[in-house]
Amino acid sequence: MTDTVAGAGVPATFGARGYPAALEWIARRAEAFVIPLAALVVGMALFSLFILAVGKSPVQLYETMWRGGFGSWFSIQNSLSRSSPLLLAALCVALPARLGLVVIGGEGAIVLGGVAAAAIGVVLSGAPSFIVILAMGVAGMIAGGIWIGAVGALRHYRAVNETISSLLMAYIAIALMNQLVEGPLRDPASLNKPSTHPLADVYRIGNIPGMEVHWGLAVGVLACVLSWVLIEKTRWGFAARIAGGNVRAAQVQGLAVGSLIVGFTGLAGAFTGLAGMLEVAAVQGSANASLAAGYGYTGILVAFLARHNPLAIIPVAFLLGGIDASGGLIQRRMDLPDATVLVLQGMLFIVILFSETFYGRFKAFNPDLWQRSS
Amino acid sequence: MDATGIGLWGVPLAILGGAIRVSTPFIFVSLGEAITERSGRINLGLEGTLVFGAMAAYAVAVMTGSPWLGLIAAAFAGLCFGLFHGWICKFRGVNDIAIGIAQMLFGSGLAFFFGKPFIQPSAPDLPAIPLGAWSNIPQVQAALDVNVLFLIGATLAVFLWWAFRNTRAGLILRVVGDSSDAARAMGLNPDTVRLIATGIGGALAGIGGAYLSLYYPGSWTEGISSGQGLMAVALVIFARWNPLGCFAAALLFGGAGALGPALQSVGVTQGYYLFYAAPYILTLIIMIATSSPSRSLAGAPGELSITK
Numbered sequence: 001m002t003d004t005v006a007g008a009g010v011p012a013t014f015g016a017r018g019y020p021a022a023l024e025w026i027a028r029r030a031e032a033f034v035i036p037l038a039a040l041v042v043g044m045a046l047f048s049l050f051i052l053a054v055g056k057s058p059v060q061l062y063e064t065m066w067r068g069g070f071g072s073w074f075s076i077q078n079s080l081s082r083s084s085p086l087l088l089a090a091l092c093v094a095l096p097a098r099l100g101l102v103v104i105g106g107e108g109a110i111v112l113g114g115v116a117a118a119a120i121g122v123v124l125s126g127a128p129s130f131i132v133i134l135a136m137g138v139a140g141m142i143a144g145g146i147w148i149g150a151v152g153a154l155r156h157y158r159a160v161n162e163t164i165s166s167l168l169m170a171y172i173a174i175a176l177m178n179q180l181v182e183g184p185l186r187d188p189a190s191l192n193k194p195s196t197h198p199l200a201d202v203y204r205i206g207n208i209p210g211m212e213v214h215w216g217l218a219v220g221v222l223a224c225v226l227s228w229v230l231i232e233k234t235r236w237g238f239a240a241r242i243a244g245g246n247v248r249a250a251q252v253q254g255l256a257v258g259s260l261i262v263g264f265t266g267l268a269g270a271f272t273g274l275a276g277m278l279e280v281a282a283v284q285g286s287a288n289a290s291l292a293a294g295y296g297y298t299g300i301l302v303a304f305l306a307r308h309n310p311l312a313i314i315p316v317a318f319l320l321g322g323i324d325a326s327g328g329l330i331q332r333r334m335d336l337p338d339a340t341v342l343v344l345q346g347m348l349f350i351v352i353l354f355s356e357t358f359y360g361r362f363k364a365f366n367p368d369l370w371q372r373s374s
Numbered sequence: 375m376d377a378t379g380i381g382l383w384g385v386p387l388a389i390l391g392g393a394i395r396v397s398t399p400f401i402f403v404s405l406g407e408a409i410t411e412r413s414g415r416i417n418l419g420l421e422g423t424l425v426f427g428a429m430a431a432y433a434v435a436v437m438t439g440s441p442w443l444g445l446i447a448a449a450f451a452g453l454c455f456g457l458f459h460g461w462i463c464k465f466r467g468v469n470d471i472a473i474g475i476a477q478m479l480f481g482s483g484l485a486f487f488f489g490k491p492f493i494q495p496s497a498p499d500l501p502a503i504p505l506g507a508w509s510n511i512p513q514v515q516a517a518l519d520v521n522v523l524f525l526i527g528a529t530l531a532v533f534l535w536w537a538f539r540n541t542r543a544g545l546i547l548r549v550v551g552d553s554s555d556a557a558r559a560m561g562l563n564p565d566t567v568r569l570i571a572t573g574i575g576g577a578l579a580g581i582g583g584a585y586l587s588l589y590y591p592g593s594w595t596e597g598i599s600s601g602q603g604l605m606a607v608a609l610v611i612f613a614r615w616n617p618l619g620c621f622a623a624a625l626l627f628g629g630a631g632a633l634g635p636a637l638q639s640v641g642v643t644q645g646y647y648l649f650y651a652a653p654y655i656l657t658l659i660i661m662i663a664t665s666s667p668s669r670s671l672a673g674a675p676g677e678l679s680i681t682k
Contacts, residue, residue, distance in 0.1 A: 029600075159667040160658075161608075163418065164607060164608045165658060165661060166654070167604055169658065170609070171654045172654045176647075179645065288398070297479060301479070339484075340485040343480070343483045345480075346479045349479060349480065351470065353462075357465040357468050
């Protein structure tokens with residue numbers, strides 16, 4: 001189920017069954033769009049029923065959600081800012097999924113990436129800002145890469161279930177962050193909210209010109225595009241797909257499955273660690289408990305909603321970033337708990353997973369079956 | 375011996391007491407998961423069920439004044455979550471692990487949604503039995519103040535251990551878990567058996583949640599469960615799907631969870647957060663030590679996706 005529908009290759013010039021080739025080509029691909037969109041609509045409809053059941057107006061809710069997340073340039077920028085860590089966190093799920101692995105501990109990579117970046121930023125204080133920011137990025141990627149790469153290594157070399165181990169390691173990472181932030185890395189000036197020493201302003205990452213959105217968004221989009229190229233256009237991506245389908249077959253073909261698994265999980269963790277670094281360098285200014293804000297968990301939903309396709313992650317992250325961003329407005333305007341957004345996300349998640357059962361069931365999406373009917 | 379000044383002996387005693395206190399939710403969740411996994415499915419969503427059970431139990435106990443009604447509400451809520459998981463996973467292409475992850479998020483979200491008004495008020499606790507009344511040392515009394523749910527959990531573990539081997543229901547469960555084809559050949563419907571097994575598993579996890587909010591730590595907060603439900607799933611694998619093993623492993627995990635507070639009580643505050651992480655680290659180490667890439671796990675149900 002972690003695999004997207006395999007492409008049918010280059011469209012032929014004529015249709016074998018007398019239908020225009022273009023129509024067949026579209027039909028084969030439409031399934032990957034129509035089913036998730038339909039699931040999204042069904043999920044939102046179910047959530048409307050839930051909102052009705054608690055005595056509120058779903059119309060007002062979706063209107064508020066639209067206004068809070070997408071209705072104005074201001075709210076769109078807010079949504080884009082929130083989507084940037086989601087882009088990277090979703091890759092933590094989507095890249096290993098190519099190998100058939102379900103990694104859900106991205107939160108740990110975010111947290112440790114952030115702490116590593118903040119520590120390097122403080123240690124290198126005084127160096128040119130270009131070097132410091134680069135070093136922070138590298139530190140975040142290494143921390144996250146080691147953390148999630150270890151999950152992959154445990155999976156391959158010790159057969160430890162990656163879903164459970166990655167989530168356990170996320171809890172360990174959060175404990176480690178608390179220990180470091182309240183202990184050796186603590187800025188004595190941070191009283192109520194233990195934090196690392198704040199980064200000097202020159203080491204902070206600014207906004208994309210003309211927008212109130214930090215550069216993390218561009219980094220996230222770039223990471224998604226690179227991941228798509230890796231998966232779809234390189235031999236490593238192809239090998240990963242083979243290994244994800246059948247490990248034994250891949251080994252018989254002489255593929256280095258171990259290296260693939262550690263490489264993909266390590267890269268996934270590195271991207272996610274970068275999300276932590278960006279949170280520190282562009283948003284928080286220091287590492288503290290706010291790093292564990294749940295982006296890693298929303299990222300799981302983003303990846304599943306995008307069916308682990310890195311390009312699809314971009315619009316889905318924007319959508320969920322917007323839903324996240326509207327949470328505050330919904331809370332204030334409609335007197336609903338801030339967990340309202342979590343309920344919606346949970347419902348969407350379940351409906352999306354349920355929609356997996358409809359792939360391959362509709363004749364309209366499968367030209368091979370058209371002739372029999374007509 | 376001075377009754378209050380038992381010094382460093384307080385640490386193992388506090389760990390023992392903590393093990394009994396902390397382990398109870400682990401016992402219920404892992405026994406529930408053992409039933410579910412024996413039927414060939416894995417429900418990672420028990421973490422969400424645990425949180426929702428904790429909220430439901432606390433809310434009902436606040437509103438009715440009876441912790442037992444709260445317990446029943448939690449079990450019923452858990453049953454519903456479990457039945458939903460069991461039902462939705464019978465469809466082709468629906469992955470039980472992924473649905474579990476979704477239910478983990480959904481259950482917590484729903485619990486936070488409905489639990490908001492219940493963070494402030496206090497609910498009546500589930501009763502405890504003072505098994506340490508014979509001693510005049512307060513620490514011993516505190517350690518042996520055992521909640522009834524712990525005793526029920528222990529009894530349930532023994533019962534399930536017996537029932538898996540010696541009853542018709544236990545045989546059906548194991549057949550379905552080992553081979554869907556064999557079960558169908560026997561005229562059993564694997565989906566129905568799994569539906570019931572996941573439902574019972576959810577109900578037990580709900581009871582575990584009720585223990586959290588109604589006894590220890592004894593209040594409803596949004597951070598009430600931090601991965602206990604998930605650790606319990608790992609613990610079932612470590613216990614090789616044996617209910618008695620689940621009980622023993624739950625005690626071990628409870629002890630690990632009590633390590634941090636116990637050390638803190640005698641003045642060791644260094645590395646508090648790392649001791650807090652002890653149960654997670656212990657789980658991970660146990661998973662690494664007991665898994666192997668070259669042989670399949672002894673006693674694993676054949677239909678279980680996690681061990682394939």
